[in-house]
Amino acid sequence: MSLLAVPTRSYSAPPPKQSAAAAQLPSSFRWSSSGQLISPKPDASHSVVSVKDPTVVRANGKWHVFMTTANTAGSWSLAYTSFTPQSWSAPRTFQNAAPSGTLDYWTICESAMCYPFSADDNGHVYRSETTVGEFPGGFRNTRLVLQDSKFALFESGAVYRVQGTNTYLLLWESIGGDGRRYYRSFTAQGLTGQWQPLAATEANPFARATNVTFPSGAWTRDISHGELVRAGNDQTMTISPCRLQFLYQGLNRSAGGDYAQLPYRLGLLTQTNSS
Numbered sequence: 242m243s244l245l246a247v248p249t250r251s252y253s254a255p256p257p258k259q260s261a262a263a264a265q266l267p268s269s270f271r272w273s274s275s276g277q278l279i280s281p282k283p284d285a286s287h288s289v290v291s292v293k294d295p296t297v298v299r300a301n302g303k304w305h306v307f308m309t310t311a312n313t314a315g316s317w318s319l320a321y322t323s324f325t326p327q328s329w330s331a332p333r334t335f336q337n338a339a340p341s342g343t344l345d346y347w348t349i350c351e352s353a354m355c356y357p358f359s360a361d362d363n364g365h366v367y368r369s370e371t372t373v374g375e376f377p378g379g380f381r382n383t384r385l386v387l388q389d390s391k392f393a394l395f396e397s398g399a400v401y402r403v404q405g406t407n408t409y410l411l412l413w414e415s416i417g418g419d420g421r422r423y424y425r426s427f428t429a430q431g432l433t434g435q436w437q438p439l440a441a442t443e444a445n446p447f448a449r450a451t452n453v454t455f456p457s458g459a460w461t462r463d464i465s466h467g468e469l470v471r472a473g474n475d476q477t478m479t480i481s482p483c484r485l486q487f488l489y490q491g492l493n494r495s496a497g498g499d500y501a502q503l504p505y506r507l508g509l510l511t512q513t514n515s516s
Contacts, residue, residue, distance in 0.1 A: 266403060266410065266428065266482050269445050269452075271514040276457040277491075277506040279322065281310060288313040292320065293490040293505035294397075294466045300474045306488070308507065315501040336380040340367055345466075349400045349409075349432065350376070350476035356432050358411070360396040364389045366413060368432075387427070387436050392416035394425070397466040400432070401480045404472055410480070411436055412447055414465060422465035423449035448487060448510060461491025461508065485512040 281289035294309040306322040336357070343359040350356070355376045359367045366387035371379040387394060397414035411427040426447035427436040440447045448464045467489030472481045487510040492503050 265516075266408070266439060267514060267516065269440050269514070270426075270447055270485075270512060272448055272453040272487070272510040273513050274453050274455050274461075274491075274511075275509040276455075276460060277508055279306065279308070279507040290502055291492075291505035292507055295488045295490060295507050296468050297470060297488045298474045299471075306507075311501045311503075311505075313502070315499070317501070336369055336383070338381070338383060339369075340365070340383060343367060345397050347399050348376075348476070349402070349478045351432060354432075355476070356400075358386075358398050358400050360394070360398055360413070362391070362396050364391045364394045366394055366398060366411075366436075387411075387413070399468055399478075401469055401471070401478045403428075404479050404481045407431055409434070410439070412467075412469070417443050417449065419462075421450060422463040423447075424464060424467070448489070453510060454513070460493065460506075462494050463491050464510070465490045465505075467510075482515075484515040486510065487512075 279292055279295075281287075281292050283289050289310045289312050291311045292308045293311070296307045298305050304322075308320050310318050310320045312318070339359075340361060342361045342363070344362065346357045346359045348355055348357040350373060353373055355371050355373055357369050357380055359369075361367070365385055367383055368386045369380040369383040371381065393415050394413050395415050399412045401410045401412075402408075403410055407430055409429050409432055411429070412424050413427070415423055415425050417423050423443070424447040425441040426439040427441060428439050429436045443449070446452060448467070450459070450462045450464060453464065467487050469480050470486040470488065472479050489508060489510060490505045491508050492505045496504055
């Protein structure tokens with residue numbers, strides 16, 4: 242288990258529930274970023290160089306952050322900020338007839354159905370399905386739901402329900418013309434609906450260094466592999482559209498070299514143009 246240094250900082254409590262009429266997403270976004278919140282702390286047993294791929298949930302009065310770590314040998318492991326896993330179940334088939342090379346699975350559920358979304362690092366977004374009763378098995382009916390050039394829809398997708406509506410928000414990590422990571426966004430009415438661009442271009446992104454301010458100093462040019470702070474902790478992945486917060490991975494602006502050795506750290510975006 243990799244050791245982590247976590248500077249003192251608290252997440253904001255989820256805002257109060259909004260009415261359906263008030264729960265609207267803007268067509269463009271502005272953000273303010275924290276400095277580095279979670280960093281690796283190497284020791285004699287853990288030669289970790291990065292923390293990345295965060296996921297966050299609030300349960301029983303605590304924030305639980307899960308993340309990937311990489312060490313100097315290029316090996317990957319899993320780390321937690323609040324507890325150590327005790328046991329694992331036996332492995333089972335997760336998805337039948339999955340497209341080759343899919344990764345970064347994200348599962349969201351309605352009352353009766355669950356849908357995992359996945360990437361392939363080649364411009365494709367896939368959706369499968371299973372019933373709530375069959376979950377976490379039985380995923381089938383995999384279909385292509387979004388397609389673009391390789392770097393325009395790259396990896397690390399996430400899908401959320403907008404509180405008080407039947408609107409869903411899909412975020413997908415992309416690689417810009419400058420080689421830097423950023424996020425595009427799309428919306429749909431229902432999880433099986435047609436995805437429409439929201440803030441989905443390099444000029445008008447969901448989250449990119451160009452629409453983020455860094456009051457403590459611009460420590461990263463990449464807004465990569467992140468997750469919105471949710472209004473709850475259940476399988477509906479519900480968010481309030483008011484004052485969004487986005488836990489993400491970034492890295493030193495001059496860093497380069499082998500991907501497994503990039504010194505990723507975690508930071509928090511807070512939306513500054515919320516109505």
